Amino acid sequence: MSSLEEPLGLDKLPSMNTIDRIQRFSSGACRPRMDDMGMGSCWIEGRDCSSSNSCSNDYDEFTEDSFPWTRHTRNGSKNNSFNRSSNGGRKDLGAGSICASWYFLDHQYRSKSDEKNMRTTSSKFLRGIPKFVKIVEVGPRDGLQNEKNTVPTAIKVELIRRLVSCGLPVVEATSFVSPKWVPQLADAKDVMEAVRDLEDARLPVLTPNMKGFQAAVAAGAKEVAVFASASESFSKSNINCSIEESLARYRAVTQAAKALSIPVRGYVSCAIGCPVEGSIPPSKVAYVARELHDMGCFEISLGDTIGVGTPGNVVPMLEAVMAVVPADKLAVHFHDTYGQSLPNILISLQMGISTVDSSVAGLGGCPYAKGATGNVATEDVVYMLNGLGVKTNVDLTKLMVTGEFISKHLSRASGSKTAVALCRATADASKI
Amino acid sequence: MKSELEMALASVALAIPGAAAIRDTQYLGVGTQAIGIGIRYSIEHVEVWVGILRPQITSMFVMLGVSQLVIIPANVLRRIQGRALLGSIPRYVKIIEVGPRDGLQNEKDIVPTKVKIELIKMLVSSGLPVVEATSFVSPKWVPQLGDAKDVMEAIQNVEGARFPVLTPNLKGFEAAVAAGAKEVAVFASASESFSKSNINCSIEESLKRYHDVSLAAEKASIPIRGYISCVVGCPVEGKVPPAKVAYVAEKLYEMGCSEISLGDTIGVGTPGTVVPMLEAVMNVVPVDKLAVHFHDTYGQALSNILASLQMGIATVDSSVAGLGGCPYAKGASGNVATEDVVYMLYGLGVKTNVDLGKVMLAGDFICRHLGRPSHSKTATALRTSTAHVSKL
Numbered sequence: 001m002s003s004l005e006e007p008l009g010l011d012k013l014p015s016m017n018t019i020d021r022i023q024r025f026s027s028g029a030c031r032p033r034m035d036d037m038g039m040g041s042c043w044i045e046g047r048d049c050s051s052s053n054s055c056s057n058d059y060d061e062f063t064e065d066s067f068p069w070t071r072h073t074r075n076g077s078k079n080n081s082f083n084r085s086s087n088g089g090r091k092d093l094g095a096g097s098i099c100a101s102w103y104f105l106d107h108q109y110r111s112k113s114d115e116k117n118m119r120t121t122s123s124k125f126l127r128g129i130p131k132f133v134k135i136v137e138v139g140p141r142d143g144l145q146n147e148k149n150t151v152p153t154a155i156k157v158e159l160i161r162r163l164v165s166c167g168l169p170v171v172e173a174t175s176f177v178s179p180k181w182v183p184q185l186a187d188a189k190d191v192m193e194a195v196r197d198l199e200d201a202r203l204p205v206l207t208p209n210m211k212g213f214q215a216a217v218a219a220g221a222k223e224v225a226v227f228a229s230a231s232e233s234f235s236k237s238n239i240n241c242s243i244e245e246s247l248a249r250y251r252a253v254t255q256a257a258k259a260l261s262i263p264v265r266g267y268v269s270c271a272i273g274c275p276v277e278g279s280i281p282p283s284k285v286a287y288v289a290r291e292l293h294d295m296g297c298f299e300i301s302l303g304d305t306i307g308v309g310t311p312g313n314v315v316p317m318l319e320a321v322m323a324v325v326p327a328d329k330l331a332v333h334f335h336d337t338y339g340q341s342l343p344n345i346l347i348s349l350q351m352g353i354s355t356v357d358s359s360v361a362g363l364g365g366c367p368y369a370k371g372a373t374g375n376v377a378t379e380d381v382v383y384m385l386n387g388l389g390v391k392t393n394v395d396l397t398k399l400m401v402t403g404e405f406i407s408k409h410l411s412r413a414s415g416s417k418t419a420v421a422l423c424r425a426t427a428d429a430s431k432i
Numbered sequence: 433m434k435s436e437l438e439m440a441l442a443s444v445a446l447a448i449p450g451a452a453a454i455r456d457t458q459y460l461g462v463g464t465q466a467i468g469i470g471i472r473y474s475i476e477h478v479e480v481w482v483g484i485l486r487p488q489i490t491s492m493f494v495m496l497g498v499s500q501l502v503i504i505p506a507n508v509l510r511r512i513q514g515r516a517l518l519g520s521i522p523r524y525v526k527i528i529e530v531g532p533r534d535g536l537q538n539e540k541d542i543v544p545t546k547v548k549i550e551l552i553k554m555l556v557s558s559g560l561p562v563v564e565a566t567s568f569v570s571p572k573w574v575p576q577l578g579d580a581k582d583v584m585e586a587i588q589n590v591e592g593a594r595f596p597v598l599t600p601n602l603k604g605f606e607a608a609v610a611a612g613a614k615e616v617a618v619f620a621s622a623s624e625s626f627s628k629s630n631i632n633c634s635i636e637e638s639l640k641r642y643h644d645v646s647l648a649a650e651k652a653s654i655p656i657r658g659y660i661s662c663v664v665g666c667p668v669e670g671k672v673p674p675a676k677v678a679y680v681a682e683k684l685y686e687m688g689c690s691e692i693s694l695g696d697t698i699g700v701g702t703p704g705t706v707v708p709m710l711e712a713v714m715n716v717v718p719v720d721k722l723a724v725h726f727h728d729t730y731g732q733a734l735s736n737i738l739a740s741l742q743m744g745i746a747t748v749d750s751s752v753a754g755l756g757g758c759p760y761a762k763g764a765s766g767n768v769a770t771e772d773v774v775y776m777l778y779g780l781g782v783k784t785n786v787d788l789g790k791v792m793l794a795g796d797f798i799c800r801h802l803g804r805p806s807h808s809k810t811a812t813a814l815r816t817s818t819a820h821v822s823k824l
Binding site for chain 1: 511518699705711729730735737738743758765779
């Protein structure tokens with residue numbers, strides 16, 4: 001997968017100043033040992049660094065200037081074929097109750113020159129953010145399976161159609177977990193049948209084991225997802241088996257999937273905290289992520305199942321996982337139970353993650369804290385990404401209409417603050 | 433050129449202990465000064481960044497126009513990255529609790545004086561260092577805070593926090609001082625239209641008014657906080673240029689404001705617009721004199737706060753239970769909830785001296801009186817989380 005044909009622009013090159021700093025950073029403790037080099041004498045010049053303690057000082061120096069290189073990710077190229085605009089602000093909304101408050105869409109708050117400036121801003125905190133982020137819409141599956149009201153098949157299908165037409169590249173359609181456990185998605189087969197002809201998006205489905213996998217394939221699924229946990233207790237209580245047993249199950253699934261050229265996505269739940277065990281060590285998450293990756297999952301979605309994470313523990317977790325799984329194979333799946341998902345997503349983007357799971361209108365409450373929210377709302381994520389100048393190919397206006405559609409059917413208010421704000425903003429400025 | 437590069441990469445790869453065959457290469461760029469190349473190994477993921485190589489390898493790269501190359505193991509790289517993202521966050525953040533003022537003035541129901549006082553006392557006992565107590569804006573405009581004098585009187589002896597009050601002009605300032613205020617706040621806008629529609633005068637006129645207040649305050653040794661509204665967007669004008677915000681900030685700073693609070697009044701900001709705005713302001717006002725006041729109308733407040741912390745901002749305004757809806761988008765939320773902010777800061781290892789449990793009690797108290805649920809997700813989650821694990 002050589003990308004020798006795609007050099008970065010020269011503006012991405014580090015300044016000589018930075019190079020000096022990096023030079024100083026190349027101390028002995030961080031360098032591979034010379035003997036192992038097999039190239040005779042020291043192959044990396046630089047200041048001689050005798051003690052390994054000085055390495056930490058060098059790290060600190062680094063914080064002053066940003067680390068100049070961002071990894072060149074490949075996600076963008078896959079989606080170049082999409083021509084949909086990402087900011088549908090000025091589109092004619094036609095009949096519909098959504099008011100045309102394009103006015104407040106954040107892209108209005110950046111002029112053309114700002115867009116350019118933002119990519120070349122001296123701020124190190126924005127520079128590392130990927131240019132394109134793939135949003136994996138989990139509303140029809142993760143969202144609906146956690147709603148107390150079951151939605152009729154026709155509505156589910158309409159929801160999926162609408163989501164696809166918003167430009168979302170991936171829409172998780174349903175789940176082949178036994179209806180005994182997830183009655184809300186018992187119509188999986190019928191849903192798959194009805195969305196067969198949808199072409200513009202990928203429609204993965206959850207499969208808990210070989211049986212579910214076979215049912216999914218028979219129903220026409222072209223992509224599946226499996227579901228492991230970083231917490232032993234949660235694994236046992238949620239899917240009735242240990243982590244190792246679940247991984248063994250999924251190895252069988254991935255084998256079968258490979259034979260049929262069906263991509264498999266791996267979820268890791270409790271990536272930060274577990275309702276039973278509390279804090280989960282990053283190394284555990286890295287272990288499970290690596291196992292899923294090695295068995296053939298093309299993408300690993302790291303889920304903060306109970307929403308307890310903050311950037312303070314998301315960063316060490318991502319550090320550990322990204323050391324063993326390439327960043328472009330990772331996705332983040334944050335829950336907004338404590339309102340922390342957007343800052344967690346921001347820090348993940350800054351770390352180089354470029355795939356984010358979210359749920360239209362914030363569908364799907366938290367099963368552990370009654371009345372508390374669960375999934376982060378896709379509209380809020382898209383709003384933030386638009387503001388950051390990140391391309392998503394998602395039409396925010398259409399997305400909000402879709403969110404309103406499903407919220408009405410569930411008889412509940414939208415869980416998306418962006419949707420609520422854009423729907424009700426008045427043009428008049430009232431006094432503060 | 434391609435194959436020479438690949439050869440060079442191959443020899444570099446083999447030189448690294450534990451490396452097997454190259455599985456994947458990414459060519460990032462080449463120039464006369466530096467080259468960055470990503471190499472992934474089948475055992476460890478290693479990325480190649482910029483540095484200097486010895487002659488054997490260097491000669492190969494010099495041919496390609498490269499003069500520097502170094503290899504850093506991926507786990508080390510990640511740690512640097514992580515540290516850089518969190519390392520600049522201040523160790524201590526001061527939270528300015530604006531619930532009793534900014535919160536209550538934007539609630540449709542008026543709360544009795546007794547309840548306001550109890551709320552303030554509960555907030556102080558949670559450790560919040562500053563609690564904005566009330567406002568001396570005319571009750572004609574802000575009926576919810578018509579009892580400003582009574583509130584001030586009742587909290588005269590409450591210790592443990594500072595109680596700034598809003599004062600729109602010299603008259604309000606004098607009334608505030610007479611009522612016992614020891615700290616005041618003034619309120620300018622970065623948007624001309626908003627200034628005219630909100631406080632009925634231009635930005636320049638408002639600054640003149642506040643200059644008069646600042647002179648009086650200086651004489652009385654009373655600190656002034658300066659608020660700037662519409663620092664990202666205005667409901668009338670749309671985008672607000674960072675330079676405008678910097679201009680108003682500098683003026684407030686020059687007239688003696690001890691702190692400038694930058695307010696995203698309609699909550700439209702994201703880090704993409706907040707960061708350039710902060711950069712502009714930080715050019716003219718020292719960062720330790722700045723505070724951020726984000727509204728959560730679009731759910732963006734916490735990520736904006738995170739970006740601000742990364743830039744070194746160490747003072748954050750918030751409102752218990754997210755009191756105070758947005759006057760511009762009916763039914764939409766306004767202030768960011770103190771509980772959610774404290775939760776995030778705690779998770780970041782930042783000291784606040786605030787007891788989350790006690791803030792939640794205060795939030796619970798006021799929400800019961802307002803007859804509506806808390807807008808704080810943290811408070812909602814912590815109140816109702818069950819110990820049992822239910823099936824997903």
